[in-house]
Amino acid sequence: MRKFFLLLASCLSLAVYADSMPEYDMKATFTYNFAAYTEWPESSRGNFNVCTLNEEDVGQALRKFEGKSLHGRRLVIARLSSLGAINQCQVLFIGERESSNLPRILSQLGDAPVMTVSDVPALSSVCMLLSLEGTRLVFDVNLEPCRQAKLKPSSTLLRLARSVKKLP
Amino acid sequence: MMRIYFYKARSGRDLPVAQELPLRQKNEMSARLKTLWTLPFALALMFAGSFTPAASSEDLADLSLEQLMQREVVWASKIAQQISDSPSAVAIVTAADIRAYGYRTIADVINSMRGLYTTYDRRYQYMGGRGFGAPEDYAGRIMLLIDGYATQDNLFNQAYIDDSGLLDLEVVERVEYVPGTGSVTYGNNALLGTINIVTKHGRDFNATQLSGEVFSHGGKKQRITFGKHFDNGADLLLSASALDINGQNLYFPAYDTPATNNGRAENIDDERNKRFFGKFSYEGWIIEGGYVDRKKMVPTNPNPSTAFNTPFSIEDRNAFLNARYETDLSLKLRSASRFYYGDYAYDSTREYADFSDGEKFGRRQFEGGWWGVDQKFVGNWFTNHSIVLGFEYRNDFRQDFHWSYLSPARATVRESEESYSRRTSSFYLTDEFRINDQWSLNIGARYDNASDLASNWSPRLAAIYRPSLTTTLKASYSEAFRMPHAYERSYYGTAAAPEFVESVELVLQHDFSPRMRLTSSIYRYDRSRQMVFSDSLDDYVAAGSSHADGLEVELERSWESGIRTRGSLAYQHSQDIDGLDAVNSPNMLGKFNLTFPMLADTVRTGFEAQYIGSRLTLERRKISGTALANLTFSSERKWHGLSASFSIRNLFDNEYEAVSPFDWRPDSGYAQDTLRMDGRTFWLQLNYDL
Numbered sequence: 001m002r003k004f005f006l007l008l009a010s011c012l013s014l015a016v017y018a019d020s021m022p023e024y025d026m027k028a029t030f031t032y033n034f035a036a037y038t039e040w041p042e043s044s045r046g047n048f049n050v051c052t053l054n055e056e057d058v059g060q061a062l063r064k065f066e067g068k069s070l071h072g073r074r075l076v077i078a079r080l081s082s083l084g085a086i087n088q089c090q091v092l093f094i095g096e097r098e099s100s101n102l103p104r105i106l107s108q109l110g111d112a113p114v115m116t117v118s119d120v121p122a123l124s125s126v127c128m129l130l131s132l133e134g135t136r137l138v139f140d141v142n143l144e145p146c147r148q149a150k151l152k153p154s155s156t157l158l159r160l161a162r163s164v165k166k167l168p
Numbered sequence: 169m170m171r172i173y174f175y176k177a178r179s180g181r182d183l184p185v186a187q188e189l190p191l192r193q194k195n196e197m198s199a200r201l202k203t204l205w206t207l208p209f210a211l212a213l214m215f216a217g218s219f220t221p222a223a224s225s226e227d228l229a230d231l232s233l234e235q236l237m238q239r240e241v242v243w244a245s246k247i248a249q250q251i252s253d254s255p256s257a258v259a260i261v262t263a264a265d266i267r268a269y270g271y272r273t274i275a276d277v278i279n280s281m282r283g284l285y286t287t288y289d290r291r292y293q294y295m296g297g298r299g300f301g302a303p304e305d306y307a308g309r310i311m312l313l314i315d316g317y318a319t320q321d322n323l324f325n326q327a328y329i330d331d332s333g334l335l336d337l338e339v340v341e342r343v344e345y346v347p348g349t350g351s352v353t354y355g356n357n358a359l360l361g362t363i364n365i366v367t368k369h370g371r372d373f374n375a376t377q378l379s380g381e382v383f384s385h386g387g388k389k390q391r392i393t394f395g396k397h398f399d400n401g402a403d404l405l406l407s408a409s410a411l412d413i414n415g416q417n418l419y420f421p422a423y424d425t426p427a428t429n430n431g432r433a434e435n436i437d438d439e440r441n442k443r444f445f446g447k448f449s450y451e452g453w454i455i456e457g458g459y460v461d462r463k464k465m466v467p468t469n470p471n472p473s474t475a476f477n478t479p480f481s482i483e484d485r486n487a488f489l490n491a492r493y494e495t496d497l498s499l500k501l502r503s504a505s506r507f508y509y510g511d512y513a514y515d516s517t518r519e520y521a522d523f524s525d526g527e528k529f530g531r532r533q534f535e536g537g538w539w540g541v542d543q544k545f546v547g548n549w550f551t552n553h554s555i556v557l558g559f560e561y562r563n564d565f566r567q568d569f570h571w572s573y574l575s576p577a578r579a580t581v582r583e584s585e586e587s588y589s590r591r592t593s594s595f596y597l598t599d600e601f602r603i604n605d606q607w608s609l610n611i612g613a614r615y616d617n618a619s620d621l622a623s624n625w626s627p628r629l630a631a632i633y634r635p636s637l638t639t640t641l642k643a644s645y646s647e648a649f650r651m652p653h654a655y656e657r658s659y660y661g662t663a664a665a666p667e668f669v670e671s672v673e674l675v676l677q678h679d680f681s682p683r684m685r686l687t688s689s690i691y692r693y694d695r696s697r698q699m700v701f702s703d704s705l706d707d708y709v710a711a712g713s714s715h716a717d718g719l720e721v722e723l724e725r726s727w728e729s730g731i732r733t734r735g736s737l738a739y740q741h742s743q744d745i746d747g748l749d750a751v752n753s754p755n756m757l758g759k760f761n762l763t764f765p766m767l768a769d770t771v772r773t774g775f776e777a778q779y780i781g782s783r784l785t786l787e788r789r790k791i792s793g794t795a796l797a798n799l800t801f802s803s804e805r806k807w808h809g810l811s812a813s814f815s816i817r818n819l820f821d822n823e824y825e826a827v828s829p830f831d832w833r834p835d836s837g838y839a840q841d842t843l844r845m846d847g848r849t850f851w852l853q854l855n856y857d858l
Contacts, residue, residue, distance in 0.1 A: 020239055020240040020241065020242050021239045021240075021241065021242065022241075022242045022244065022637050023241050023242060023243050023244040024244060025228060026236070026239065026241050028228070029228045029229075029231060029236055030236065032228070032229060033233045033236065037233065049499055051499065057244065063551065063552070063602070064228055064229075065228070065229060066551045067551060068229055076499065076500075077548075077551075078496075078499035078500060078548070079548060080496045080499070080502070081494055081496060081502055082451070082452045082494055082495045082496050082502075083451070083452075084452070084495040084496040084497065085496040085497070085498055085499055088498075088499055089499070100371060100397060100401070101401050103399075104400070104401050132241065135240040135241055136237065136238075136239070136240065136241065137237075137239075137241050138237070156233065157233070160233055160234065160237060
């Protein structure tokens with residue numbers, strides 16, 4: 001059995017990806033950038049809340065950004081599991097488990113300044129949608145929900161997006 | 169005669185609670201194991217040395233969006249991830265596995281898991297693994313949770329994993345087995361392992377499904393399941409089923425005398441059950457309930473005073489209601505509130521061989537009832553801490569035993585009753601502390617205070633180390649306890665006392681690729697204050713101790729084409745309270761599973777092989793190891809709403825035996841310390857979605 005282990009250990013492919021990043025770190029970093037490259041309406045609140053809804057992996061990865069300063073406010077990460085507090089968020093990353101609840105989430109948010117983000121292809125009515133293209137992560141911007149939330153994505157964001165769904 | 173009277177008068181489920189075992193020398197296996205202990209450490213060092221964490225040392229916020237978009241994504245594992253936060257080597261079986269391998273009971277699922285096995289005595293399936301599984305255990309030192317509700321009854325603390333279990337596997341989304349102690353989370357009884365069952369939602373069916381099954385030994389089953397997800401977000405699942413098996417005429421060599429029908433038990437193996445399950449969820453609410461009533465005729469003679477080949481019935485009825493509400497009170501504070509209610513009834517009748525005292529029939533009617541509330545908070549107030557705190561109150565308000573003895577004309581000759589109750593208040597606190605990207609700590613403790621016992625603390629300390637994106641090492645130390653259950657309080661009287669276990673475990677998990685994972689674990693359990701008979705006191709005392717240690721390795725792999733495979737080997741060694749090799753604890757267990765689609769992805773084949781090594785019987789006889797194979801074909805897609813599944817269990821029709829819980833010899837003088845198990849059996853299921 002000892003031989004078996006040694007063999008196993010020596011067979012490991014020790015790939016260290018210099019220019020690569022784990023999926024959830026990547027999604028978290030994109031989400032952070034969406035917030036950084038977007039203009040929010042004026043607010044007197046001291047905190048800038050980036051939330052995940054039933055998406056623990058991205059939520060965990062986002063913890064690295066906690067406490068950073070964004071738009072002059074302190075970044076706070078919240079990992080939510082219900083709709084109870086979503087209106088307090090500035091960014092809301094919606095996980096796959098919540099995909100069937102999207103209509104309720106959007107109606108509860110109304111025109112509150114909350115940027116909706118997701119990586120679930122079916123949730124195309126969110127503001128920012130992440131998708132896989134080959135081995136790269138890309139994103140689409142949907143301007144209608146962004147406008148409803150009174151958010152102004154920067155020109156950089158719109159330029160780098162794979163597609164921009166214009167206002168009707 | 170005294171002893172037989174004792175069984176007749178007081179025994180709960182016709183099993184001696186403590187076994188009297190002849191002494192024998194300690195064995196030499198533990199020396200071998202000590203060398204094995206060093207292996208995972210060596211492995212861990214190898215992994216740790218060869219990886220450098222990518223992306224963690226740089227500040228992700230400093231990457232520009234342009235730079236970010238040039239990066240390649242390393243995909244997270246495609247292999248099912250554990251839900252529970254336990255720092256042990258969790259085993260997972262998903263709904264896809266259940267279908268691919270034709271699992272019909274939780275016992276089937278358990279048998280496929282690394283290092284685990286079940287033992288059947290033609291009444292119940294009992295679970296074993298990591299040194300536990302002694303024939304008298306009633307699967308009683310593990311937790312069986314359905315969506316967080318602990319299903320064990322409050323008389324025997326038995327987890328029902330066969331046809332007496334609460335669920336049809338068609339409504340199960342996944343089964344997660346968490347080996348090791350869970351008292352830090354669940355308190356009482358989470359001594360050796362926890363089975364977490366997660367049920368499906370209505371949306372997983374989104375139809376009314378009719379199902380019919382036929383199988384060997386005259387088995388039939390019907391099921392109807394309704395599932396719907398409503399536009400307002402509400403979700404409803406309802407399911408009901410009925411099972412009816414004629415059973416077999418079985419031969420028991422130990423009863424092969426003319427006075428006991430030459431060992432043949434005829435027409436006393438039938439089994440029936442009825443199940444109901446419902447689950448409703450809306451916004452943060454989930455309300456679910458289940459009911460099962462299983463009646464089984466017992467073809468063995470499970471009690472020395474009963475007559476072989478006479479009707480002996482057992483009926484177990486379990487019901488529960490579990491309502492929970494989860495909400496985020498604020499961005500940093502989550503609340504989960506839960507109310508549960510459980511009910512259990514046991515009804516058994518039997519015929520005695522010797523009824524010269526005028527008592528020919530015996531009947532046992534036991535009833536249990538309990539309810540509880542649990543309030544849990546998860547606080548993320550501090551960046552690197554996730555704090556769980558909560559309290560639970562549980563009231564075991566009914567623990568009633570009723571024994572009655574009837575004349576040949578079925579008039580009550582004598583009866584006796586006992587009633588117990590217990591109220592338990594608990595408090596728990598856990599902190600998951602992320603020190604940095606590589607290291608985190610999981611520290612917790614739970615305090616339980618029962619009305620009839622001294623209070624107890626169950627601590628757990630775990631360190632988790634992630635030297636790279638793909639490698640995780642977990643080391644943990646924990647203590648758990650188990651209160652004497654109501655039947656033990658009846659049996660041991662004032663001697664009844666809690667039992668304890670200390671466990672250490674080291675787990676290594678490595679993802680070779682998102683589709684290939686190695687899991688290995690090395691563990692040791694030290695149990696203490698187990699009940700042992702003292703000749704000098706002429707009574708039982710809680711002074712016994714025993715231990716188990718072992719090593720498990722599993723390799724799991726899947727391919728995009730739909731092929732999935734996993735294989736595992738487990739070596740375990742356990743010593744009982746007499747310092748002898750534990751009974752019914754094989755040193756070696758092996759599992760192999762392979763499933764693949766074929767015929768243009770229309771049919772899925774599931775093949776599994778299981779090896780259980782040689783093990784000792786209650787008479788300390790060694791029975792040889794057994795390899796079993798099962799084969800299942802299932803439709804991969806629905807055709808006009810139709811789907812089907814066909815299984816062959818014990819494919820090669822191996823003759824094999826299981827260790828029995830019967831330690832006495834009948835009049836023939838032959839041992840009955842083993843029971844012959846079934847040969848090849850068949851099972852066919854047809855489903856139709858309306």
